[in-house]
Amino acid sequence: MLGVLPGTVGLVQATEVVKLILGQGDPLIGRLLMYDALQMNFNTFKIRRDKNCPVCGDNPTITELMDYQAFCAMDHSDAAD
Amino acid sequence: MSTTYETLVARAEASTTGLSPERAQEKINANGTLLIDVRERENYIEGYIPGAENVPRGFLELRIESMDNDRSCAIIVYGAQGQGALAAQALQDMGYSDVAYIQGDIDAWQNAGLDINQDRALDKAEVQRYSRHLLIPEVGERGQGKLLDAKVLLIGAGGLGSPTGLYLAATGIGTLGIVDADIVDVTNLQRQILHGTSDLGRLKAISAYETLKEINPGCNVVPHTDYLTSDNIMDILPEYDIIVNGCDNFPTRYLVNDACVFLKKPIVDGSIFRFEGQVTVYTCDGEGPCYRCLYPAPPPADLAPS
Numbered sequence: 001m002l003g004v005l006p007g008t009v010g011l012v013q014a015t016e017v018v019k020l021i022l023g024q025g026d027p028l029i030g031r032l033l034m035y036d037a038l039q040m041n042f043n044t045f046k047i048r049r050d051k052n053c054p055v056c057g058d059n060p061t062i063t064e065l066m067d068y069q070a071f072c073a074m075d076h077s078d079a080a081d
Numbered sequence: 082m083s084t085t086y087e088t089l090v091a092r093a094e095a096s097t098t099g100l101s102p103e104r105a106q107e108k109i110n111a112n113g114t115l116l117i118d119v120r121e122r123e124n125y126i127e128g129y130i131p132g133a134e135n136v137p138r139g140f141l142e143l144r145i146e147s148m149d150n151d152r153s154c155a156i157i158v159y160g161a162q163g164q165g166a167l168a169a170q171a172l173q174d175m176g177y178s179d180v181a182y183i184q185g186d187i188d189a190w191q192n193a194g195l196d197i198n199q200d201r202a203l204d205k206a207e208v209q210r211y212s213r214h215l216l217i218p219e220v221g222e223r224g225q226g227k228l229l230d231a232k233v234l235l236i237g238a239g240g241l242g243s244p245t246g247l248y249l250a251a252t253g254i255g256t257l258g259i260v261d262a263d264i265v266d267v268t269n270l271q272r273q274i275l276h277g278t279s280d281l282g283r284l285k286a287i288s289a290y291e292t293l294k295e296i297n298p299g300c301n302v303v304p305h306t307d308y309l310t311s312d313n314i315m316d317i318l319p320e321y322d323i324i325v326n327g328c329d330n331f332p333t334r335y336l337v338n339d340a341c342v343f344l345k346k347p348i349v350d351g352s353i354f355r356f357e358g359q360v361t362v363y364t365c366d367g368e369g370p371c372y373r374c375l376y377p378a379p380p381p382a383d384l385a386p387s
Contacts, residue, residue, distance in 0.1 A: 003272040006240030009358035013351045014248045021231045022224045028362045030369040035358040050374035065311035068332035076378030
């Protein structure tokens with residue numbers, strides 16, 4: 001991990017926090033910012049809510065917290081698309 | 082020949098449009114009306130009509146054109162004891178055609194039982210410390226008050242949490258929580274600038290607390306030194322307005338996401354790998370996506386970046 005990388009990314013996060021509190025500007029809601037330090041490019045991509053999302057979708061199947069260590073250790077290769 | 086203040090006000094009232102507080106309220110609710118409070122700053126911060134901009138009477142003619150140069154824009158002005166009518170007269174003289182004052186000014190508004198807003202008043206030390214913010218219209222005293230009232234939780238006092246914590250403390254966030262159960266290791270120091278060489282072997286949350294307190298003693302820094310789990314997250318998150326995710330593992334990312342969706346708390350999410358970084362804001366209120374919308378399942382353990 002390049003030592004200066006989290007500096008740039010963390011300060012983008014701090015900037016978004018300040019904007020949200022002040023209610024100013026366009027926060028990165030529904031947008032994913034991607035930063036490439038080697039090419040020195042910042043790009044944003046539109047991202048959308050998935051209505052089939054198991055936690056925030058229209059019919060959520062996850063309604064309480066789980067064992068996240070076990071969840072992440074599970075083989076999800078069937079579910080991955 | 083001398084003229085009394087009462088006469089001046091009466092003349093202004095006669096040549097401009099006055100609205101009762103109730104009529105003014107209706108017009109303010111309709112979009113696009115510029116509402117201006119012409120009292121001095123100290124009176125304004127004690128209580129103003131919601132949505133009102135403060136332009137003290139002496140600066141009105143100087144500033145109005147930068148607020149709205151369109152002479153047909155709708156403007157309502159008010160002050161105290163007749164200032165509203167005098168201000169309306171001044172704007173009318175400049176060619177603004179849709180200007181009205183509130184009859185009886187702020188006192189009548191209050192007596193009518195209509196809403197009043199009050200900003201958090203900054204003390205003298207805060208006015209000095211945050212003076213560069215106060216000069217920016219988008220922040221100003223009201224914005225700085227919001228920052229000072231805000232409660233932000235940093236998940237992780239590592240690579241991402243370091244710059245975020247340093248600047249958020251300096252910027253005047255009122256309460257800054259830090260969750261981290263790890264200990265400062267020599268391999269962290271190349272990027273985790275909250276911690277120094279003398280902090281090796283110490284809890285990151287405590288080291289971060291000391292660094293942030295030194296930068297801004299006015300910031301209420303709250304260290305949480307336990308690992309974040311399903312058992313304790315619901316005791317910690319509800320205290321905060323915004324969650325800043327700078328964690329370094331997938332179980333915590335899913336844990337924070339699910340808890341924030343249940344609590345409808347926004348996450349400012351950041352992640353890094355080698356030379357690349359990503360940032361987004363998950364509102365967790367059903368409007369925008371959440372982390373699981375993008376990543377329904379974690380990557381296989383052997384592909385997951387550490």
